[in-house]
Amino acid sequence: MFSNRLLASLLTGIFWVFVTAPAGALSARATAGVDLQARLKEVEREPKLHDAMLKLGGKVASICDHCHGVGGNSPQPNIPNLASQNPVYHLDQLRKYANGQRRDEFMERMIKVMNADEKVGMVLFYAHQAVSRKPVSNAALVARGKTLYTKACIGCHDATGHGDETLARIAGQQPVYLSASLKRYRAESGERLDRDMAKSTKPMTDADIDALVAFMMAME
Ligand code: HEC
Ligand code: HEC
Known part of the structure; x- marks a missing residue:
């Protein structure tokens, strides 16, 4: 500290x-x-x-x-x-x-x-700065993440994860940061509150979050 x-x-x-x-x-x-x-x-x-x-x-x-x-x-x-x-x-x-x-x-x-x-x-x-690509290390986890993403996230974050005016770009984002953010929304602990994100993450287990993170990190 x-x-x-x-x-x-x-x-x-x-x-x-x-x-x-x-x-x-x-x-x-x-x-x-x-x-x-x-x-x-x-x-x-x-x-x-x-x-x-x-x-x-x-x-x-x-x-x-x-x-x-x-x-x-x-x-x-x-x-x-x-x-x-x-x-x-x-x-x-x-x-x-x-x-x-x-x-x-x-x-x-x-x-x-x-x-x-x-x-x-x-x-x-x-x-104006481009995101550098990250190598995919666990293809099976990424595939599982894609299935979850397609079911629960694609409606708002779309297939590219590039977002829009009000939505974050999540494609290629850093893994520990993504995981911490999803868990904060899910916990509704006050560190990060959003009604849509709380609802979307509520049914996700920690293992689901790991898979979603692997997929988002691999998105270009
Ligand atoms: C109903 C629309 C909606 C759905 C469905 C949704 N999101 Fe979101 N998401 C948002 C909004 C709005 C924000 C911005 C909230 C804020 O300001 O903190 C956000 C923020 C995020 C962030 C934070 C981005 C950053 O840069 O910190 C991540 C990561 C994310 N969403 C991933 C997901 C995942 C994974 C799913 C599926 C499990 C999902 N979202 C489903 C609307 C949605
Ligand atoms: C000492 C390290 C450090 C410095 C310097 C720093 N940040 Fe951060 N920043 C962080 C960390 C750690 C997080 C994640 C915090 C969280 O989870 O809310 C973060 C998160 C952010 C976010 C949220 C990103 C998102 O996707 O929602 C923005 C925006 C941001 N920083 C902008 C800035 C800006 C602008 C500056 C310079 C003026 C800056 N930061 C300097 C460490 C830093």
Whole structure:
């Protein structure tokens, strides 16, 4: 715990010095009450602003990459990829961490130091990064996962797992992170709450979750 707290303080400090201060001119328009989703739409409509925000997003990402990996391809099974994540979903998760609907001590602190444009630039930057493929190690488990997925998940997450504006990309996601997320939804413990996901995971055993995770990780 101590080293996590230390890392959190260090990284949030670095964030202020290297991202927030030099980006001041661009982010001067950003204030606490900004509607992030509306700002994202505005940025997507204006090519020049879009380019500037991508640059700012790249700077922000250089801090996040310490854990989430270069270009958002996480090197650690318990930390999610951010590469190719859908920007609307991505911003919504930042909102959930910030208002306590989703709990993770480190992420809650990290988000507090970001201003609105840093958040919007960052989600745009990661949306442009490709997810690296992972080798399939257990084909039988993947096949079992596919059967479960087709029955219980495909209706919302579709056959590709790429999601859409409001749904996460789950294809190629990190296994320990996926498993922990599904178990949190199933337990309805407050770390992560969603009515649809609680209902979908309720009938799943731990072994079912292992199979689903193997399948989602193998999706391109
Ligand atoms: C010290 C390591 C660390 C750093 C640095 C870090 N994160 Fe995270 N992040 C995590 C962990 C661990 C999780 C999984 C938490 C959970 O299960 O809710 C996570 C989860 C997330 C999620 C949820 C992903 C999803 O699929 O729902 C987002 C979004 C995110 N981080 C964004 C960021 C951004 C943006 C930055 C940089 C400003 C950042 N993180 C920096 C460790 C880190
Ligand atoms: C009725 C629609 C629906 C169904 C069915 C459904 N999901 Fe979801 N799923 C969602 C929504 C909505 C979210 C985002 C919830 C949130 O904000 O935490 C989500 C989130 C997730 C996440 C978290 C992604 C991330 O990046 O953290 C995973 C993993 C996931 N679903 C997997 C599954 C699996 C596996 C199944 C089948 C057992 C399933 N879902 C069935 C709607 C659905």
